[in-house]
Amino acid sequence: MQTIKLKLKSEVTSGVAKIPVEVDSLTPDKLFGKTEAEIKAVQVWWGNKEENTGDLFDVSVDGTAGSADDVKIVLDGDLSRVKRIGDGMKAGEIEANGDVDMHCGAMMAGGKITVRGNADCWAGREMHGGDLVIDGDAAANLCAMYRGEMTGMTGGKVTVGGNADECVGQYMGGGEIVIKGNARMLAGLNMHGGKIVIEGDAVMPGADMTSGEITVKGTVQDMMPSFKLEGTESIDGAEYKKYSGDLAMTARKAKGTLYVK
Amino acid sequence: MVEVTDVVCSLCGCVCDDITVEVEDNKVTKVKRGACSVGKSKLMGHNRIKSPAIRVNGELKDCSYDEAIKKAAEILAASRRPLLYGWSSTVCEADKVGVELAEELGAVIDNTASVCHGPSVLAIQDVGLPSCTLGEVKNRADVIIYWGANPAEAHANHMKRYSYVSKGFWTEEGKKAKKLVVVDVRATKTTKMADVFLQIEQGKDYLVLSALRAILYGHADVVPDEVGGVSKKDLLETAEMMKGAKFGATFFGMGVTHTGARQNNIVNAIQMTRAAHTHTKFTITPMRGHYNVAGINQVCTWETGFPFAVDLTRGYAWYNPGELSATDLLIRQECDAALVIASDPGAHFPGESIKHLAKVPVIQIDPFPNPTTEFADVVFPAAVSGVEAEGNVYRMDNIPIRLRKLIDSEYPEDEEILKRILDEVRAIKEKESN
Amino acid sequence: MAEVLIKNGVVYDPLNGVKGEKKDICIRDGKVVAEVKNPKVIDAEGRVVMPGGVDIHSHIAGGKVNSGRLFRPEDGRKGLEAKTKVCRMQSGYSVPNTFAIGYRYAKMGYTFVMEAAMPPLAARHTHEEMVDTPILDNAALPLLDNNWMTMEYVNGGDIDLLAAYVAWIMKATKGFGVKIVNPGGTEMWGWGKNCSLNDTVPTFNVTPAEIIKGLGEANEKLEMPHSIHVHTNMLGHPGNFEITKETYDLVKGVNTVKDRQVMHTTHTQFHSYGGTNWGDFESKADEIAGYINQNDHATIDIGSVILGDTTTMTADGPMEYNLYQITGRKWTNHDVELETGSGITPFLYSGKSPVNTIQWAIGVELALLVEDPWKIALTTDHPNAGPFIGYPILISMLMSKKRRDESSADMHKVIYDKALLPSIDREYSLYEIAIITRGMTAKALGLHEHGKGHLGVGADGDVAIYDMSPEETDAGKIQKAFLNTKYTIKGGQIVVKDGEVVATPDGKTYFVTPECDDKLTDEMMVKLKDKFDRYYSVTLNNYPVQDAYVPNPYEIKTQMRG
Incomplete structure (x- = not known):
């Protein structure tokens, strides 16, 4: 097991402008096999200039790893302007201690990311494998598609301890999302596979869904007027209304399932 | 003094190009024809x-x-x-x-x-935009919908030149032979002209659009009696009007791009146009500002x-x-x-x-x-x-x-x-x- | 200006009958000359040398191309390349940005591309993008067939007045030739309908067949460099091959003083379909090729499929609507008042699909079954059947039966049943490749008289040097060589070296200005003025493309025959 500690230096975020650092080059699979000196020399984008990781982060390496699976990266400091944490990561583990900026876990294929705070927009965008755990809230477009794409998340599991903003799992094709709190409008928009569980409340869930399953355990505000009530079902001892939809996509395509209390 | 014709207005997205002005001593001294009052002031110049x-x-x-x-x-x-x-x-x-x-x-x-109209662009990237030039609307459209737009005040020449009030090849009778549907949260100068005014609750556009789509696809049965402040009866009537059009044209404005579901309102409006297109010709166009x-x-x-x-x-x-x-x-x-x-x-x-x-x-x-x-x-x-x-x-x-x-x-x-x-x-x- | 001498190359210059001869090419002041005195010497060392490629049909600039880019950021993100000291940024795969279009074509050895469809009302847009496309010389074909003026003149049998209108449109749009796309059908799409070759278009009381014939006659009266360029009715419909053949027959009797076809039909793959529905769909490439073999008045380009995701776009609005109905994907449509329309929708050509498999076979079959390569051009109808960047794949398939057999084995098994490809043995020579990518295309466009598509004295100094020996038979190596040249030289300047763009000069825009009798023009203008006064949404005076949009003009003048 190897632990790579990266602590963002305070001067990076102390200016008038809070210019984001983009760390897609700092994933366990990309850092595996590198010495401390080599890690310090890995280039990261800070605004329109590329900088040495060692110039922006305090770096320390502890232990050794036999594969990327054994590499754990621990991010500390003010991470609210650190974008693309674990972007495209395939293996290993990242622990981010604090609120993280956009695209955390985007395109993630494997491994685990734990965010001990809130995650900004597009966490888990187009994710296809691995685990993403966000202790706090997730901002909009969690596990959504990239602009123009017809597929968002296709695999893996995402757990949000707090609330999620708009468009959770937009164009989701597979995998699982659990929101412990509430989800704002249009969770599961255009969903065509996979499963979303919202333990709190939701607004207009399931719009334009063509397949997949959404369960809302709290209350639904603004139920879509284009879903068909199919009957009731009991899940974990509670009674749910089962709807099919979205008929606004035509009957041929309306193969989504929405469970509402 | 020189009279210049075919002057093009650089104010709003209508880009009216049939304006006549007078120029004297390197100054625009008079806007004679074609411009609305706001366009006129732009052409005349200011501070x-x-x-x-x-x-x-x-x-x-x-x-x-x-x-x-x-x-x-x-x-x-x-x-x-x-x-x-x-x-x-x-x-x-x-x-x-x-x-x-x-x-x-x-x-x-x-x-x-x-x-x-950034939200409109995002919507287009999601579902595309079945649209046409403004002259197509002028020559063909017999059902016109303004959704979250108030052209009578914001795009003063729009209805006169291109849509409800204009006369074209198949629309020689002008507004007499056209139907106007206006959807807005409040009464405006434009809603006063409408054959049907759907007054919807703030932020409920998305629900209303989905309901109209379900109706247009033949699923009126699942639609509740009232959606977003609009009665099912009015929705059914609007859907019938759309289906009966020879050429329908929807225009949408900032009232729908920046409230409620924002870009997804536009996705839904475009989806409604696609649904209407299974019955007849239908188009949709954003009312662009600058x-x-x-x-x-x-x-x-x-x-x-x-x-x-x-x-x-x-x-x-x-x-x-x-x-x-x-x-x-x-x-x-x-x-x-x-x-x-x-x-x-x-x-x-x-x-x-x-x-x-x-x-x-x-x-x-x-x-x-x-x-x-x-x-x-x-x-x-x-x-x-x-x-x-x-x-x-x-x-x-x-x-x-x-x-x-x-x-x-x-x-x-x-x-x-x-x-x-x-x-x-x-x-x-x-x-x-x- | 510096002189260039290309030594020791093996030259394929079909318009001058040069079939793989070791031959020096001399260039001075951007033109091929007999000899040079103090040249920069490029040693081609036995490599294949051809004139710069001439693409007869590609959608590279204008409203619908840009709508394709705008609504497909997911395609844009596929081809991202950072700017360099020489090159601007690049994006896109099936809908690349203008810079990428210039660089990628130049890397394949192409120096001229014809934008295949320009809506006259939006002509300025096409020109703005062409000017922003580096390196390539270009031109555009204005759409004239669903135009109300055209239909009214055809209805009245006024071919002279029609010619006067065509002449006016060429000048007003700085256009190059007459484009016809689903004649009548796009007007009917204004009401959500479509029509076939002999249906009557309501209100205008003309048939598509009459429109095609009328424009064909008007085109020859104006002695245009290019023939009418036709996208026939019923594109993409099973069983459409008979309509395609019937369309060829329409202009069989039309005379021309030019040494070329009187009709070029484009992306013929989409028009060579048998069967009655997608279930019994089959290739009729043999029927189409048979017709072309027996007749001399029509040429075709293949519009061959490149497997993978692409963006379809055409002025054929109803066709795009049908395609979107099949896929359910995003769909943009843009009808243009009094003139034309357009539709755009993404499409995935999959080797697992029986229909796509047959489509994939048909384009290549056409190229192999048409005996005379001077009647056929290599295209993918970029980006409709696939992006132009797939040309090297097609070249390698035409040159290698082995490559075709290997590829066929990966396709749906229907290929052995409903397509002809596996049974065809012919392999193209490099000379024939040079014909279908430059010689034929330049001649069919009439551009050989203006220095394109050949390397005779006086020709443009546009040269492609491919990093391969003339004896190469390995399909993979052929494909690689045609994707990235050793050198591309444009107007005597090296623009690509070792597969990298090293200079990005501006290209020229070619356009035709046909002159006709003033009285005829005056009479035509009365009708046209009425159209602007009553039906257009812009004024007549704001319609013609100003000179500012064509900063590097190449004007070709013609005179209407009495």
Whole structure:
């Protein structure tokens, strides 16, 4: 097991402008096999200039790893302007201690990311494998598609301890999302596979869904007027209304399932 | 005195091109025909920025163009995250230089679409846009829907020239043989003209649109008795009117792009058009605001691949509205310098983003002083496109039209100012790399 | 200006009958000359040398191309390349940005591309993008067939007045030739309908067949460099091959003084379909090729499929609507008042699909079954059947039966049943490749008289040097060589070296200005003025493309025959 500690230096975020650092080059699979000196020399984008990781982060390496699976990266400091944490990561583990900026876990294929705070927009965008755990809230477009794409998340599991903003799992094709709190409008928009569980409340869930399953355990505000009530079902001892939809996509395509209390 | 015909208006997205003006002593003295009152005032000209200026100790001090260009280039070349914003009220020739400057700097380039029809662009990227030119509507449309738009006040010539009131080849009887549906949260001058006015609850457009789609696809049975403040009876009547159209045209405005589900309202409106298209011909068109906001989207798209909110940090384009739109960037306090051209974030942006803009160096290029001037650090007066300078613009239906030059200007054109800044930035970078 | 001498190359210059001869090419002031005195010497060392490629049909600039880019950021993100000291940024795969279009074509050795469809009302847009496309010389074909003026003149049998209108449109749009796309069908799409070759278009009381014939006659009266360029009715419909053949017959009797076809039909793959529905769909490439073999008045380009995701776009609005109905994907439509329309929708050509498999076979079959390569051009109808960047794949398939057999084995098994490809043995020579990518295309466009598509004295100094020996038979190596040249030379300037763009000069825009009798023009203008006064949404005076949009003009003048 190897632990790579990266602590963002305070001067990076102390200016008038809070210019984001983009760390897609700092994933366990990309850092595996590198010495401390080599890690310090890995280039990261800070605004329109590329900088040495060692110039922006305090770096320390502890232990050794036999594969990327054994590499754990621990991010500390003010991470609210650190974008693309674990972007495209395939293996290993990242622990981010604090609120993280956009695209955390985007395109993630494997491994685990734990965010001990809130995650900004597009966490888990187009994710296809691995685990993403966000202790706090997730901002909009969690596990959504990239602009123009017809597929968002296709695999893996995402757990949000707090609330999620708009468009959770937009164009989701597979995998699982659990929101412990509430989800704002249009969770599961255009969903065509996979499963979303919202333990709190939701607004207009399931719009334009063509397949997949959404369960809302709290209350639904603004139920879509284009879903068909199919009957009731009991899940974990509670009674749910089962709807099919979205008929606004035509009957041929309306193969989504929405469970509402 | 000279009379100039076929003058093109550089105010709103209608880009009316049949205006007649009188010019005397290098001044537009009279707007005789064709322009609405707002367009008229633009053509007649008003208060101008008089001289290039640089802010020193809190005060703008007049300077030469050379000095201002040097200062602007220094600010931009030193910036780690510059924002180049505006571009919708100037011509495509200037927009092209803007993209090149952004590329040279590794800047974020964004235009006013991000605060007006950006959501429409996002919707188009989701489902496309079945649309047509405005002349098609004029010649064919017998059912017209304005959704969240108030053309009678915001695009004064729109109905007269292109839609409800106009007369064309198959629509010689004008409005007598047409139906007008208006959807809005409140009564306006436009709703008063409507055959059907659907007054919906604020923020409920999305639900109403989904209900109409379900009805158009034959699933009225699942639709509840009332949706978003509209009765099922009215929805059924509207759907029947749409199905009975020979040619239906929907226009939508900011009332629906910026409330409730925002871009997803537009996705839904386009989906409704697709549903209507299974019965008859139907089209949908955004009511674009600035005269060349369509144009900067076009230029930015063919040059970078993407229409707005483009980050050129890495030398290629990363596109992501919501992350890179000017307002997002400013609220997040990301940028450390800005160039603002032909627009006024000082008046139109949310307070939080203006607060950050006021803290960083700002370069402004504009013919007219506006609230942005009050905190700009370098100011360039420019010629007025469409009055003092010619150039290409795109109408709201993406028809390219060339603005005419009516009088000479004592000020340089936007394109020239930008080219000089770009040259100076390159000179600074050249020096740094040696 | 500097002189260039290309030594030791093996030259394929079909318009001059040069079939793989070791031959020096001399260039001075951008033109091929007999000899040079103090040249920069490029040693081609036995490599293949051809004139710069001439693409007869590609959608590279204008409203619908840009709508394709705008609504497909997911395509834009596929081809991202950072700017360099020489090159601007690049994006896109099936809908690349203008810079990428110039660079990628130049890297394949192409120096001229014809934008295949320009809506007259939006002509400025097409020109703005062409000007922003580096390196390539270009031209555009204005759409004239669903135009109300055209239909009214055809209805009245006024071919002279029609010619006067065509002449006016060429000048007003700075256009190059007459484009016809689903004649009548796009007008009917204004009401959500479509029509076939002999249906009557309501209100205008003409048939598509009459429109095609009328425009064909008007085109020859104006002695245009190019023939009419036709996208026939019923594109993409099973069983459409008979309509395609019937369309060829329409202009069989039309005379021309030019040494070329009187009709070029484009992306013929989409028009060579048998069967009655997608279930019994089959290739009729043999029927189409048979017709072309027996007749001399028509040429075709293949519009061959490149497997993978692409963006379809055409002025054939109803066709795009049908395609979107099949896929359910995003769909943009843009009808243009009094003139034309357009539709755009993404499409995935999959080797697992029986229909796509047959489509994939048909384009290549056409190229192999048409005996005379001077009657056929290599295209993918970029980006409709696939992006132009797939040309090297097609070249390698035409040159290698082995490559075709290997590829067929990966396709749906229907290929052995409903397509002809596996049974065809013919392999193209490099000379024939040079014909279908430059010689034939330049001649069919009439551009050989203006220095394109050949390397005779006086020709443009546009040369492609491919990094392969003339004896190469390995399909993979052929494909690689045609994707990235050793050198591309444009107007005597090296623009690509070792597969990298090293210079980006501006290209020229070619356009035709036909002159005709003033009285005829005056009479035509009365009708046209009425159209602007009553039905257009812009004024007549704001319609013509100003000179500012064509900063590097190449004007070709013609005179109407009495």
